[in-house]
Amino acid sequence: MRALTAVLLSLAAFLAVGSDAQTSTSLPPQADGRRIQNIPPEEMWTRVTQCVLPIYPELALTSQTTGTVDIGLCVSPRGDVANYRVLRGHPLLVNPAVVAIHQWKFQPNPGPGLVTCSRVRALVHFNANGTTAVEFAHAFLADDFGDPGLPNVQPVGDQPASSAGVPRPASAPECQLLAQP
DSSP states (O other): OHHHHHHHHHHHHHHHSOOTTTOOSSSOOOTTSOOEEEOOHHHHHHHEEEOEEOOOOHHHHHTTOOEEEEEEEEEOTTSBEEEEEEEEOOHHHHHHHHHHHTTOEEOOOOSOTTOOEEEEEEEEEEOTTSOEEEEEEOOSSOOTTSOOOOTTOOOBTTBOSSOOOEEOOTTSOOOEEOOOO
């Protein structure tokens, strides 16, 4: 009985603790809980005001680890990355990608006040030559306004699902390399 009680208390404590990757306290409370709109990658690039590239981790470089980290982003109405979810990526590359993406800034939502989250995917590439790059891609999930997202798309090998990313256009701000801590 004691063991069962301890397990249940541990589970309750675990579920009560929020995760940065899954929750956000910067969004206003909504009567219906959420209002999400998928934004096409091309449009999202027009809203970028600050673009930060991750630093390639030294351990990943020396071990010749390359690949793409696929991150679902939720951009708040104010233009901050309010929430994210790592969809796919090598463990050595995930943290630097998330740290960089979390520093991106966007123009505030141009739409009606109902939208609390503009959703898009960031594809953060760690290349064999030691460089990094970012593209945007369509969101997977349906939004609250009728966009079905990209349902039933599965990743293949090291490629993210629907690797049809949109690279930074010349009109978007130049991406800056994340400063070393």
